[in-house]
Amino acid sequence: MKWDEFFVTGDPLIYGADVSIGLTVIGILFYLTYFKKWQWLWREWLTTVDHKKLGIMYIASAVLMLFRGGVDALLMRVQLATPDSKFLDAQHYNEIFTTHGTIMIIFMAMPFLIGLINVVIPLQIGARDVAFPYLNAVSFWTFFIGAMLFNISFVIGGSPSAGWTSYMPLAGNELSPGPGQNYYLLGLQIAGIGTLLTGINFLVTILKMRAPGMTLFKMPMFTWSALITMIIIVFAFPILTVALALMTFDRLFGAHFFTLQGAGMDMLWANLFWLWGHPEVYIVVLPAFGMFSEIISTFSRKVLFGYKAMVWAMVIIAGYSFLVWVHHFFTMGQGELVNSVFSITTMIIGIPTGIKIFNWLFTMYKGKISFTTPMLWSLGFIVNFVIGGVTGVMLAMAAADYQYHNTYFLVAHFHYVLIAGTVFSCFAGLIFWYPKMFGYKLNEAIGKWVFWVFNIGFNVCFIPQFILGLDGMPRRVYTYSAASGWGGLNMLSTVGGFLMGIAFLILAYNFYYSFRYSERENTGDSWGLGRTLEWATTSAVPPHYNFAVTPTVTAMDPLIQMKRDKQDVKPKIEDIKKIHMPDNSGVPFFMASFFFVAGFGLVFEWYWMGIVGLIGVFITLIIRSFDKNEGYYVSEEEIKETERLTV
Amino acid sequence: MANPQDSLSREHGGIPWKHVIGYILSIVLTALALWVTFETGFSTRTILIIIFIFAFLQAALQLLMFMHMTESSEKNNTLTGKTQTGNILFAAFIAIVIVAGSVWVMGAGHAKHDHHKMEMDHDMKMDGDMKMDHGDHK
Numbered sequence: 001m002k003w004d005e006f007f008v009t010g011d012p013l014i015y016g017a018d019v020s021i022g023l024t025v026i027g028i029l030f031y032l033t034y035f036k037k038w039q040w041l042w043r044e045w046l047t048t049v050d051h052k053k054l055g056i057m058y059i060a061s062a063v064l065m066l067f068r069g070g071v072d073a074l075l076m077r078v079q080l081a082t083p084d085s086k087f088l089d090a091q092h093y094n095e096i097f098t099t100h101g102t103i104m105i106i107f108m109a110m111p112f113l114i115g116l117i118n119v120v121i122p123l124q125i126g127a128r129d130v131a132f133p134y135l136n137a138v139s140f141w142t143f144f145i146g147a148m149l150f151n152i153s154f155v156i157g158g159s160p161s162a163g164w165t166s167y168m169p170l171a172g173n174e175l176s177p178g179p180g181q182n183y184y185l186l187g188l189q190i191a192g193i194g195t196l197l198t199g200i201n202f203l204v205t206i207l208k209m210r211a212p213g214m215t216l217f218k219m220p221m222f223t224w225s226a227l228i229t230m231i232i233i234v235f236a237f238p239i240l241t242v243a244l245a246l247m248t249f250d251r252l253f254g255a256h257f258f259t260l261q262g263a264g265m266d267m268l269w270a271n272l273f274w275l276w277g278h279p280e281v282y283i284v285v286l287p288a289f290g291m292f293s294e295i296i297s298t299f300s301r302k303v304l305f306g307y308k309a310m311v312w313a314m315v316i317i318a319g320y321s322f323l324v325w326v327h328h329f330f331t332m333g334q335g336e337l338v339n340s341v342f343s344i345t346t347m348i349i350g351i352p353t354g355i356k357i358f359n360w361l362f363t364m365y366k367g368k369i370s371f372t373t374p375m376l377w378s379l380g381f382i383v384n385f386v387i388g389g390v391t392g393v394m395l396a397m398a399a400a401d402y403q404y405h406n407t408y409f410l411v412a413h414f415h416y417v418l419i420a421g422t423v424f425s426c427f428a429g430l431i432f433w434y435p436k437m438f439g440y441k442l443n444e445a446i447g448k449w450v451f452w453v454f455n456i457g458f459n460v461c462f463i464p465q466f467i468l469g470l471d472g473m474p475r476r477v478y479t480y481s482a483a484s485g486w487g488g489l490n491m492l493s494t495v496g497g498f499l500m501g502i503a504f505l506i507l508a509y510n511f512y513y514s515f516r517y518s519e520r521e522n523t524g525d526s527w528g529l530g531r532t533l534e535w536a537t538t539s540a541v542p543p544h545y546n547f548a549v550t551p552t553v554t555a556m557d558p559l560i561q562m563k564r565d566k567q568d569v570k571p572k573i574e575d576i577k578k579i580h581m582p583d584n585s586g587v588p589f590f591m592a593s594f595f596f597v598a599g600f601g602l603v604f605e606w607y608w609m610g611i612v613g614l615i616g617v618f619i620t621l622i623i624r625s626f627d628k629n630e631g632y633y634v635s636e637e638e639i640k641e642t643e644r645l646t647v
Numbered sequence: 648m649a650n651p652q653d654s655l656s657r658e659h660g661g662i663p664w665k666h667v668i669g670y671i672l673s674i675v676l677t678a679l680a681l682w683v684t685f686e687t688g689f690s691t692r693t694i695l696i697i698i699f700i701f702a703f704l705q706a707a708l709q710l711l712m713f714m715h716m717t718e719s720s721e722k723n724n725t726l727t728g729k730t731q732t733g734n735i736l737f738a739a740f741i742a743i744v745i746v747a748g749s750v751w752v753m754g755a756g757h758a759k760h761d762h763h764k765m766e767m768d769h770d771m772k773m774d775g776d777m778k779m780d781h782g783d784h785k
Contacts, residue, residue: 335755
């Protein structure tokens, strides 16, 4: 392989990206060296097993990926703004919509939600950390390395270009030669390990590590939604793992699972992909529902309406989300009986979600509502998400879907579900729990600008796409003729897209502004309205052991109960006992680095490199297996000092 | 973390024979499946039946050896017991949905008359085909 095949060449946009990546890396290396931060980085972040820090790293990576995926989206919108545009060529456009979709779902939405779950859930159930803190670090690093492996594809070797669904035979060796599609397979496979481990970890954490007195039906709604999400992850992700492995065999080792030759079944890929893909939709939307439930209840100063209905709605979704997958390919030709059955199951799954919409409305009914930014995002969610839901029921009718499918109507629909559901919830949750992570709030005035600019931009971007879809504009085309008459609405949509981009920049400015100027919090209950245990810590940012004394739960919304009982969250000095905590470890970081070596080798089919990487992974597994480290104890004196308790 | 002393340290003593035996038997079953496929002269149908039997045996083996199938009765803990039972039932439900659902969807309507599918049916009938593909391994 020659160097000009190894690096992507010939496009000024790519050269620009090369330069900016180079400058960023040099800048970071300079900063770390000049301010002597290497040790700090290693000790505090790269080796940490603390759920709060891992959560923050997840969220930071997700925001970075939101930027990357957002730039992809804006490049697409520039290309489509005018008919017969020459801004991007067909291949480049295909690569960009593929990476946009993959990054936004796998490397933005999921890690953002998993990050918030990491920060909040152990606090919310009164635990000191997750059940398996070391495994949690492995989860993060495999996700991060998978994301990085996928992301370098656009400067080294070339990006995948077969869509985020990677349908066969398009994604096969004949039609997608070169390393691009391999990046997709290996990047997702490595990141998938992390997701599956997170599923197991939080499932056990929520089932086994709740504070005494917190029965299943006293759990906060976000914890419930996380529990259900983890169940779906544990059962859905193995399907993706197997499907990716089979396609990797097809591409690298000449197998014929999904190929046209050798009796392969190309459509089986679509079938397996959506058997994972539909539950995945619920994986990224259920935690969002949980967060909105917490925020709406908190800022309405009311108990969540219909708690049990909410829980059962989610339990039903956990099983039912596996029964609707065929609606993603009604037009594949599986006949009217199959289509009718999946049409009906799809319409039925709208019911539990409908129940929840009414629950949120009734929670607000007669509540004393504070219009803080997290609450604004929640209100925006309800309105916009209903548009996504209603158009979803339209698409659920198999016969009508023959008209809608593969048009911008579908594109607009799923953006209304995923942006209004997942992205709004990520912003709402991030702002809501920001003081829990950093000890100060994001500026509310700037936050309201972010909300309004984003919300207006979002609607200006996607409402025209519903109309374009009904006018017959197909998705995944890199250009269209002026005679089609789609030019005006596309230009409008692009304007909306850029408004969302501007909102992101204002949000980034808010991170900086609030870091400089926000008032520092000095109580654990930053909003003053907290209902659940994460607000019952003694300081704004909890110490690494979270609670000096494990709280006892007597009622739902335990902090509200404590406020009623005039009970102080400060622990009594005689209750302080030494606390057992896990040690930091650098092994997960190295394990993931070896995964990167293995993945990179397999992408280019350099098998010696793949084997070296995998041997490295096994060595780290062996090191961990013979590690007798049982953690350490935080002494009573240290706890008293941290909690500022004096006799 | 919750109970650092009891559960963790108790299981860490000595060689975990159960896991070692389970691991070796899993590898043996996988190797046998490969051998039957590549090295025997059975018809495709017979090979499929044999490797399916190996697959089910291995699944059962892993559930018993690695997956703590019998744990609920040991510990006599109602939540653990219920979780285990619910887990197994749910897993069985999902497995049936994935396998039976895929067979149904891929075999229904005009997906059934799909060109590649016909090729496969054809191969299945002339059951010497698969052996011919791998003739060079003999």
